[in-house]
Amino acid sequence: MRRSEIRDHLLETALRLFNQHGYHATGVDLIIAEAGVAKTTLYRHFETKEDLILAALERRDEEDRNAMRAFVEQHASDLVERLLVTFDFLETTFRDKQFRGCIFVSAAGEHKDTVNAVFRAAVMHKRLVIAYFEELAHAARFAEPKRIATEINLLHEGAMAVAQMTRIAEPARQAKRMAGQLLAAEERSPSAPGEDAGRRTQAS
Amino acid sequence: MRRSEIRDHLLETALRLFNQHGYHATGVDLIIAEAGVAKTTLYRHFETKEDLILAALERRDEEDRNAMRAFVEQHASDLVERLLVTFDFLETTFRDKQFRGCIFVSAAGEHKDTVNAVFRAAVMHKRLVIAYFEELAHAARFAEPKRIATEINLLHEGAMAVAQMTRIAEPARQAKRMAGQLLAAEERSPSAPGEDAGRRTQAS
DNA sequence: GCAAAACGATACAGATCGGTATACTTCTTT
DNA sequence: AAAGAAGTATACCGATCTGTATCGTTTTGC
Incomplete structure (x- = not known):
């Protein structure tokens, strides 16, 4: 994995885990384990959780x-x-x-x-x-x-x-x-000629 | 505080803190501190968090x-x-x-x-x-x-x-x-006589 | 090709987590 | 009044938390 990809990979992994377990329930140890990187690497890309x-x-x-x-x-x-x-x-x-x-x-x-x-x-x-x-x-x-x-x-x-x-x-x-x-049921102003051609007729 | 009130007081305190900080972010130590009871007391009323x-x-x-x-x-x-x-x-x-x-x-x-x-x-x-x-x-x-x-x-x-x-x-x-x-705009079946007296007329 | 930067691995710090143990005191019930 | 249940206070357990330090290896940029 190239260096520039690591940050993206970390973000994607973190997003997946936050979605799966929530924010407080997702520890940084789990994130780095799932991402396959060292803890130092995470904290080089992001100051804090x-x-x-x-x-x-x-x-x-x-x-x-x-x-x-x-x-x-x-x-x-x-x-x-x-x-x-x-x-x-x-x-x-x-x-x-x-x-x-x-x-x-x-x-x-x-x-x-x-x-x-x-x-x-x-x-x-x-x-x-x-x-x-x-x-x-x-x-x-x-x-x-x-x-x-x-x-x-x-x-x-x-x-x-x-x-x-x-x-x-x-x-x-x-x-x-x-x-x-x-x-x-909403009011709309009349459309200009040639514009919005396919709109449904409104009961206005 | 009477004994029987302690459980209620704990529940109210916990609800207030859960609402204020969330569930994971609210530790049992904070709950008992705010409720003013000992940890043993909480765990006598509830088996786990x-x-x-x-x-x-x-x-x-x-x-x-x-x-x-x-x-x-x-x-x-x-x-x-x-x-x-x-x-x-x-x-x-x-x-x-x-x-x-x-x-x-x-x-x-x-x-x-x-x-x-x-x-x-x-x-x-x-x-x-x-x-x-x-x-x-x-x-x-x-x-x-x-x-x-x-x-x-x-x-x-x-x-x-x-x-x-x-x-x-x-x-x-x-x-x-x-x-x-x-x-x-919803359809309604006609109301029986004497019932629902004050209802508005519907365009049905 | 070489220096600098970033990486992995591991250990660790200090705090906090949920939960338990112990010993003593207070209340409630009979 | 006595007994048992439930309270307080405190210390502690092992696990986990975020974040840092160390050190050897790999990669990158010039």
Whole structure:
């Protein structure tokens, strides 16, 4: 393994173990054993365990949001559908046998103090996800994209919490149906000519 | 303090600390220090720390569901409103300065294995909450009370997850508005004469 | 090719973990 | 009032925690 790969390998190993057992329950001894590196190596790349957690969350934050963007682009139909397709992405994450709940919610749940760096990193991820939803809602010409974004986010969070307990993918589909029904009643400004060609007719 | 009160006092102290710091981060030494009892006393009442966690969750499960039932009874208007009033109850819990997220979700997040006793206790709580929602949905004569119950629950979970991060009460109101909009579109069987007198007219 | 940096392996420090043992005191019950 | 149960206080157990020190080996960059 090349030197530059070790840091990535450590982050991936740590993320897998944090997801599997949680943050406090995952000791650095287990991480280095699973990663196959010496303890000195870990502490050369990360000052403390908290630094490792923060780096892991940052990495996963980018991965997750990039994956969702890519999924939406690939499955994009009309602009309203894009918001609903995010629930299909959610469903794919639930179908992963390794899914054990949102790692950012778990991170905030194990580091409950609002001034804690891990808690703030989790909050930052959620803010960026909501910003993406707002971007989609704005593109779909909803009258109140900020409100729409937080509603979609609330449904995402609900689906993840339910799926964490039940370990089934159905909550993603249920949340999608609920979102579809709510969005159908929302006001949208008229689309410009040639844009948003395939959108469904809204009862406005 | 009378003998019989010690167990209750221990459970209350443990619940407070679990809510404040999480389960793994709360050691038994801290619990006994805060409760002001000797270690021997704790281990006379509970065989292990896990037993203490399980007893604390059971206690909180009953407390929470009884409190919700009482709140709904007290604020009951018509039968549909009862489902929406559960979100007002949720809002009161969010307004508590000590709110740091649902302790059952946190418990499941720190004990992610589905065969773990703590995980199962958390799941059991959620099942009982959903059963209560179904009871309300059935009384309100919704055509599909089971589906309605899981939808209400998904909105509750979403609101709790968002409130855990933002530490504001608004998600409860937002979830209530979403629930109201969804329920307004649901089919209900006609009410028997004299029953459900104050219900709003539905567009059925 | 050589110096510097990074690596692995191991041992260890100091704190904390859950849980037990012991000895003495206080309460409760009959 | 006596006895047994339950309380306090303290010391301790072995395991595990995060993090550091040491030292010999390998890899990298110039």
